[in-house]
Amino acid sequence: MKVTALGGCGAMGRATAWDLAENSAVDDLLIADADIESAEEFAAELPGDVDTAQVDVTNHEDLVAVIEDSDVVANALPYLFNTDVMEACLDADADYLDLGGLYHVTQDQLEYDADFDEADLVAVLGMGASPGMTNVAAAKGVEQLDEVDEVHIRTGAKGGAEGFAYSAKTILDELTMEPIVYEDGEIETLPALSGRERYEMPDPVGEVEGFHSIHSELATMPHTFDGVDTVDFRVAFAPSLVNIGEVLINQGLTSEEEVEFAGATFSPREFIDWYFDQQPAPDAVEEWKSFRIDVEGTKDGEPAQYRYTVVVESRLDDWGLKATAVWTGVPMAVGAQLLGEGEALTTGAKAPEELFDPGQFIDELADRDIHIEAERIE
Structure with a gap:
């Protein structure tokens, strides 16, 4: 091939x-x-x-x-x-x-x-x-059940370089766009950075604080998993990165409304995307990335819950790449x-x-x- x-x-x-x-x-x-x-x-x-x-x-x-x-x-x-x-x-x-x-x-x-x-x-x-492995893991959990009611997706990390772990534009979108959740059979839009929750991830990641974020799993799982009435997704970024997002939002720097400056017309968000795109990519360093998927429903007439977890670490010696x-x-x-x-x-x-x-x-x-x-x- x-x-x-x-x-x-x-x-x-x-x-x-x-x-x-x-x-x-x-x-x-x-x-x-x-x-x-x-x-x-x-x-x-x-x-x-x-x-x-x-x-x-x-x-x-x-x-x-x-x-x-x-x-x-x-x-x-x-x-x-x-x-x-x-x-x-x-x-x-x-x-x-x-x-x-x-x-x-x-x-x-x-x-x-x-x-x-x-x-x-x-x-x-x-x-x-995520999306990807999360979808596959959730599907495996759904296979174990006679009826599925809820799918909860959590991600977290340990280590890594300061700043943006991948595309700054994508991360800023995840931080600033209104997240989607599926609750009681209905799609709901929430404020950015809402739904903060502390949760435990597998070692060595441990406890992290996550929040609702816009993600592709919500575009498909409510329709592909028959009978499911709740699907949500939370991501845990480094606190310093979340702080950056909060500052940008609070100062209006993620606005798409155009302004004029020095003879040019652009939106604050356009400038922010351009600026971060000019910064050098962070070095590949040791880190661990993790997710936890909880799939809940019934099996043989009784409540049942299956959990799927993964931890992936950097491959610095052979590929020179971080876990992300x-x-x-x-x-x-x-x-x-x-x-x-x-x-x-x-x-x-x-x-x-x-x-x-x-x-x-x-x-x-x-x-x-x-x-x-x-x-x-x-």
Whole structure:
């Protein structure tokens, strides 16, 4: 199979590319990126012969030409490009994966379901850590129950560099956009940074403080898990990062309303996104990323709860990547392999919980030393 890692020399794309380059099921790997020099330097680090291509994803014809002989396109670009890449994959006759669309873009992507189904193609919407592994783990929990009532998703971390662990724009969106929860069968919009809660994550992460955040799981799980009436998601960022978000919000610096300054017209948010994008990426350091999924319902007529947890650490010695990249990029590589091998459960543009057998996916992760642990809570 041939896989194109789009944005493959970015932080998350590097983990996907490393895994694919080490995978004997992948015959050809292409690193496609706007920064061809970085792509070529990175490709030289990978095992085997890895091709590179410069690509402008805003140019539809250019993008189609780059990916047209690919079986699978693993899209590690910022989420606002997701629908552009999906349209190119339809024209190039290639299966597709991405790292999520922060709810609203995911909703737009679901509109392509019929197009991908008619083309006998698969588009996996959100196949990183969260969304991605979280969806697969939740699906495994739902399998254990006769009826599912609630799904609660919690994420947390320990260690890592100060500042933005990945795309500053995406993190600021997670901090400042109004989160969505599904309560008692109804979608509800909440204020940014609301629902603060302290919760315990597996060692060595321990206790963290999280809050509701906009996330793609809420765009699909209320519809894909029959009978569920509550789904929520909380993320725990470093306190210093949350403080940055609070200051920006309180000072109006995340506003999309345009202002004029020094002869230019722009919004405060546009400037903030531009400024943080100019800052150097933090070094890869030791960290641990974790999630906890609680799936509640009934089994044999009795209340039942299953918990799924994972802890992923940095891979500094071999890949030179922090845990944030590893736990996001590796699941997308697993998904790309399964798509290329024809293991998707159906066609169309859908979430991971509909497209992959959760047991098979969890086994593939375990082969890569990412272990999702299961526990029945009594």
